[in-house]
Amino acid sequence: MNQDTGNPSRSKGGHPWRTEKVAAVFLDRDGVLNDQTGFVNEPEDFNLLPGAAAAVARLNRTGIPVVVVTNQGGIALGYLTEDDLARIHERMVKLLAAEGAHVDAVYYCPHYAGGTVTRYAQDCADRKPGTGMLEKARDDLGINLRKSVLVGDATTDILAGIRAGCRTILVCTGFAGKDGKAVAEPDYTVADLAEAVDLILTKPRV
Numbered sequence: 001m002n003q004d005t006g007n008p009s010r011s012k013g014g015h016p017w018r019t020e021k022v023a024a025v026f027l028d029r030d031g032v033l034n035d036q037t038g039f040v041n042e043p044e045d046f047n048l049l050p051g052a053a054a055a056v057a058r059l060n061r062t063g064i065p066v067v068v069v070t071n072q073g074g075i076a077l078g079y080l081t082e083d084d085l086a087r088i089h090e091r092m093v094k095l096l097a098a099e100g101a102h103v104d105a106v107y108y109c110p111h112y113a114g115g116t117v118t119r120y121a122q123d124c125a126d127r128k129p130g131t132g133m134l135e136k137a138r139d140d141l142g143i144n145l146r147k148s149v150l151v152g153d154a155t156t157d158i159l160a161g162i163r164a165g166c167r168t169i170l171v172c173t174g175f176a177g178k179d180g181k182a183v184a185e186p187d188y189t190v191a192d193l194a195e196a197v198d199l200i201l202t203k204p205r206v
């Protein structure tokens with residue numbers, strides 16, 4: 001595992017990603033923005049991790065689009081409905097707004113081949129490590145994936161980012177890359193979203 005220290009030297013010059021309109025920051029949801037020690041099946045289950053909203057607000061101030069991409073296979077498993085998810089995301093928006101932060105778009109995949117709800121129990125190119133959600137965001141928002149970065153806590157997030165051509169940052173909140181679902185080497189490993197944003201805003205693109 002890449003054990004980049006997450007203490008990048010600060011560049012005094014411009015911030016290349018700040019000036020790129022087409023660059024975006026993709027965020028996994030559970031384990032990156034919010035605590036995922038239990039299932040998030042209703043709004044009260046959704047609680048932001050410490051520092052997460054402030055980190056998103058810092059991105060917002062640069063004008064970089066922030067896009068959430070989240071697998072929601074719990075819908076295929078019957079744990080929650082798409083309406084429940086909409087309410088959870090209303091709470092997410094509210095909690096972020098309380099700290100001056102917002103996300104520009106949210107993409108989710110309700111599918112999971114092992115699900116029990118027939119209409120959702122299927123493979124889907126959107127489900128990470130698939131790249132479907134990233135490609136939809138690219139088309140909807142005019143994002144250049146090669147100039148973008150994905151922040152995730154699971155190997156499946158990182159693999160999706162790599163496949164889409166993004167730079168990838170693994171955070172050590174949530175699964176901290178120990179989900180064991182895929183083999184994927186992130187470009188950077190940092191403690192949490194705040195450190196990921198430090199990196200995004202200071203490290204010139206290689």
Ligand SMILES: [Mg+2]
Nearest residue numbers: 028030031153
């Ligand atoms: Mg996650």
Ligand SMILES: [Zn+2]
Nearest residue numbers: 109111124126
């Ligand atoms: Zn899907």
